[in-house]
Amino acid sequence: MRAKLSWSIFILVSVIFGFLFLAPLWMVVKGGFIDEGRFTLAYLRGVFQNPVYTEGLVNSLLLAIGTTTLVTLIAVPLAWLGNKYDFPGKKLVSGLILVPMILPPFVGAIGFQQILGIYGGLNIALGLGPIDWLGKLQYWGVISLQALALYPIMYLNASAALANIDPAMEEAAANLGCRGVRKFFKITLPLIMPGLFAGGTIVFIWSFTELGTPLIMNYTKCASVQVFDALKEIGTNPFPYALVFVMLAMSVSLYALGKFAFGGKAYAMQSKAATVSATVTARGLKGWLVLLPFAFVIFVALTPHLGVIATSFTTPGSWYQSILPQDFTSANYVEALGHSMTVSSIRNSLFYSVLAVMFNTVLGIAIAYVVVRSTIPLRGVLDALAMLPLAVPGLVMAFGYLAISSYLSNQDWVKEQPFWQNLLDVRTNPTLFLVVAYAIRRLPYMVRSAVAGLQQTSVTLEEAAANLGASLWTTLRKITIPLIMANLIAGGLLAFSFSMLEVSDSLMLAQREDFYPITKTIYELFQLIGTGKYIASALGVWAMMFLTVTIIGSSLILGRKLGAIFRV
Amino acid sequence: MAVSIRFEHVTKCFGDNRVVDDIDLTIEPGELFFLLGPSGCGKTTLLRCIAGFYIPDSGKIFIGNRDVTNLAPEDRDTGMVFQSYALWPHMSVRENVAFGLELRKVPKAEIQQRVAEALAAVKMTERADYKPNQLSGGQQQRVALARALVVRPQCLLLDEPLSNLDAKLRLEMRGEIRRICKQFGLTAVYVTHDQKEALSIADRIAVLDKGKIQQCGSPRDVYKTPRSRFVAHFIGETNFIDATVERISAGAIHLASPIGPVTSTGTPAEPVEVGQKVTLSVRPEVIHVGYEPPEDAGNVFDAAVHDTIYLGEMAQHEVNVMNRSSGHAGDVKLNVFDMNPKIVALDGERQLAKIWFRTNNVVVLKH
Structure with missing residues (x-):
């Protein structure tokens, strides 16, 4: 590609990225360190001296550690089994095992509460009497829900890493007398470690700053909920800024550690293996034994969501002191679609997500093109920049956007012009900020998809077109984009589904009812006394059905390569 | 050990x-x-x-x-x-x-x-x-x-x-x-x-x-x-010639083939009998090309040399043995590796010469 064009795209993308990604982060840093134009560490010190904040941070860390550990324990054995054995129903469970990823844990939490509540299904089923599981085991409740939603990320990474190992690596160990568990820990595990670390980093950062689940589970003593509660004072109180900065710093350091400790890459295998695959076919009883853990994990992971579905069909008030709902109705769905808030929220979410994906597609192709096809020296920097949103928690970004909006809306030129007010003040209209937030957060998936596509597409195909007289633009339109279409669709679907059920940005940025996206509506409905919980569940089921279809679609298009999208 | x-x-x-x-x-x-x-x-x-x-x-x-x-x-x-x-x-x-x-x-x-x-x-x-x-x-x-x-x-x-x-x-x-x-x-x-x-x-x-x-x-x-x-x-290159066993004498098998009579003194893979159809294997490097075969040359034929690939220390020729009765080149084409080549036939040129190979270099295989 011509250097001049590469540089223009590079500069353009950097500027856009600077405004949309770095500016909000700068607002966070500024809010936490600048006091009336002067640099101060007082707020930061204040965060660590305030026992409430330190407890919140420690609890958030514990949540992240617990979640990541659980995720590893669930995902790695499953991935190992899936890589080693062929068993009946493998195709089906390999798809189903990914479904929980797309069902937001915060929706599952509603069903979870129905099942584990004082008068919920579990206590009644086991005849335990009114035990307050959720009160006693709040921490375990939150990490279980998060782990059951996030394990697919680890599973995909571990599977990809295992599939990448030349079977001869393990055979060579066996040949020298190394067996069983020892072989796994000495050879297999070290070889897949980069993959596990990549997945683990994402899970850790995700659970460290997850807002929806602790909020619904009423686990308020963690940093993310504290930040959410402090939003009302965003203009006046500097401590939330400092707190958010601490979370940002911790996430970025972890990301950097993962990136530099392992170079973010798997060990390159010397050459393609001579033996195609080391997969063993498990027949009969053995096959069922291998299938069992998959079925179990899928069942447990989907239980909260089954709870949501059950709740959605429950006549309000009839699931109380009983194992299952006593009285079923479809009225909740009717009401969900009739409720003014829900219909507009579905429309809003679709609108925001579609805009975000369009923005992402253009930006993603531009970045991927420079990264893969140009030779300019800074293309590696651009690649790393585009991946950075993975390292920055959604909560931090949302807070930063809110801070920008709060700052801008106090400027006279914004106050006086309704046009600018509509665009820039989230209290008036959050559309711009929500679209930008959705887009930037999911940009890495789009870039990775497009980069993978371009890398698999030989540059000679483009050169052939150029040789026949096609301009750069024609080549892109007629050759390159059609060739990487599968990747773009998959990346786009993924970005779209995540945007549809995005939690932190939605909860924090949407402040007027007529602009609520689906997730915020579910949260608000959930808090309504009476029928709210049931309507919220019905809306949740609509969303989940929708997303299950999309994720299965993208999984069919990308197949095993889906794992590559979740790499740091 | x-x-x-x-x-x-x-x-x-x-x-x-x-x-x-x-x-x-x-x-x-x-x-x-x-x-x-x-x-x-x-x-x-x-x-x-x-x-x-x-x-x-x-x-x-x-x-x-x-x-x-x-x-x-x-x-x-x-x-x-x-x-x-x-x-x-x-x-x-x-x-x-x-x-x-x-x-x-x-x-x-x-x-x-x-x-x-x-x-x-x-x-x-x-x-x-x-x-x-x-x-x-x-x-x-x-x-x-x-x-x-x-x-x-x-x-x-x-x-x-x-x-x-x-x-x-x-x-x-x-x-x-x-x-x-x-x-x-x-x-x-x-x-x-x-x-x-x-x-x-x-x-x-x-x-x-x-x-x-x-x-x-x-x-x-x-x-x-x-x-x-x-x-x-599979191992090395060779020429296969269909042949029929005519006569078996002490240590030698005499055969009839499309290029004329051939004698083999190599040990056959399996015992053969008169009248049996067999395949002969003659490696390209045992076939010599020239004008004056030595006394003990063994199997000697008149042939047309063509399509030479010249490689310096050696040349690869294609050779058609002349049919003895008609005097024209026959159908069987042999590959020959000629060390220190003296005959080179390029671009459709055909050179008449003699080819010969020793009887112990003819391997008799089952058809």
Whole structure:
């Protein structure tokens, strides 16, 4: 590609990225360190001296550690089994095992509460009497829900890493007398470690700053909920800024550690293996034994969501002191679609997500093109920049956007012009900020998809077109984009589904009812006394059905390569 | 110390495909034994059966006197060099080589010494602390060899160990491999599809096709007296001529063929009788081209030489033998390798000359 064009795209993308990604982060840093134009560490010190904040941070860390550990324990054995054995129903469970990823844990939490509540299904089923599981085991409740939603990320990474190992690596160990568990820990595990670390980093950062689940589970003593509660004072109180900065710093350091400790890459295998695959076919009883853990994990992971579905069909008030709902109705769905808030929220979410994906597609192709096809020296920097949103928690970004909006809306030129007010003040209209937030957060998936596509597409195909007289633009339109279409669709679907059920940005940025996206509506409905919980569940089921279809679609298009999208 | 390896009616199927078909074979102690054949002939499968990565569907495998047929790979005490080398990328060269010794609970001091010796034997001492990814293909290959040798295995198994190297390194390494095998007195089984590799360093070669051993013998045996069309064709180049046995006298077979009468004094693959249809194999390099054949030339024909490919030290000609009755060039086309060539026929030119080959260079094969 011509250097001049590469540089223009590079500069353009950097500027856009600077405004949309770095500016909000700068607002966070500024809010936490600048006091009336002067640099101060007082707020930061204040965060660590305030026992409430330190407890919140420690609890958030514990949540992240617990979640990541659980995720590893669930995902790695499953991935190992899936890589080693062929068993009946493998195709089906390999798809189903990914479904929980797309069902937001915060929706599952509603069903979870129905099942584990004082008068919920579990206590009644086991005849335990009114035990307050959720009160006693709040921490375990939150990490279980998060782990059951996030394990697919680890599973995909571990599977990809295992599939990448030349079977001869393990055979060579066996040949020298190394067996069983020892072989796994000495050879297999070290070889897949980069993959596990990549997945683990994402899970850790995700659970460290997850807002929806602790909020619904009423686990308020963690940093993310504290930040959410402090939003009302965003203009006046500097401590939330400092707190958010601490979370940002911790996430970025972890990301950097993962990136530099392992170079973010798997060990390159010397050459393609001579033996195609080391997969063993498990027949009969053995096959069922291998299938069992998959079925179990899928069942447990989907239980909260089954709870949501059950709740959605429950006549309000009839699931109380009983194992299952006593009285079923479809009225909740009717009401969900009739409720003014829900219909507009579905429309809003679709609108925001579609805009975000369009923005992402253009930006993603531009970045991927420079990264893969140009030779300019800074293309590696651009690649790393585009991946950075993975390292920055959604909560931090949302807070930063809110801070920008709060700052801008106090400027006279914004106050006086309704046009600018509509665009820039989230209290008036959050559309711009929500679209930008959705887009930037999911940009890495789009870039990775497009980069993978371009890398698999030989540059000679483009050169052939150029040789026949096609301009750069024609080549892109007629050759390159059609060739990487599968990747773009998959990346786009993924970005779209995540945007549809995005939690932190939605909860924090949407402040007027007529602009609520689906997730915020579910949260608000959930808090309504009476029928709210049931309507919220019905809306949740609509969303989940929708997303299950999309994720299965993208999984069919990308197949095993889906794992590559979740790499740091 | 060296042991034999014995196969008794070993069969291995993948689905309906009999990849190894009823193999009976004994590899002698200390022998450098080659399994040679085209891809898909079952040679790698047979090797992996020795290593224990495949369990035969039927038959038995012995290493020494031990029946290893159903033993796990880790209990067999074989040293294997993989085609992809399979060096563990997360360990240094030294750690890779020391791995097997650590598993065998060899004392630390001895491990150090033996690793040093093994690396010295493959001339890799200076790269001991490198990671495999920092090494070239040839260096990786030598580390893989050291890793397999350092545990002093009962036998060494090599799975196309040189196929990922460039031509020059291949030449160098094959000599090295033979030197090391003989130095350690190892029984070694070497899988390859490269006949030059096999002919140059093997003690014995088994030529495989469709899961069966087609012929087993020393390199000279296999090359000079192939016992089937497949072997003659797979190893080296050859000309096949259809013929009929006319007369059998003491030590010689006289045949009629499209190029005229031919006499063979080589030992036929199987006994023949008068009137039987057979195939003759005559290698291109045993056919001479010239104008004055010597007295004892054996089989001599008038021929037209054409389509020469000139290669300097030699030339490759295509030759049509003249039909004795009509005087025109016949249909049978022979390839001839002519050392220090004097006749060159280029661009459709045809030169009349004589060709001859000695009677002991004519191999009689079953039709």
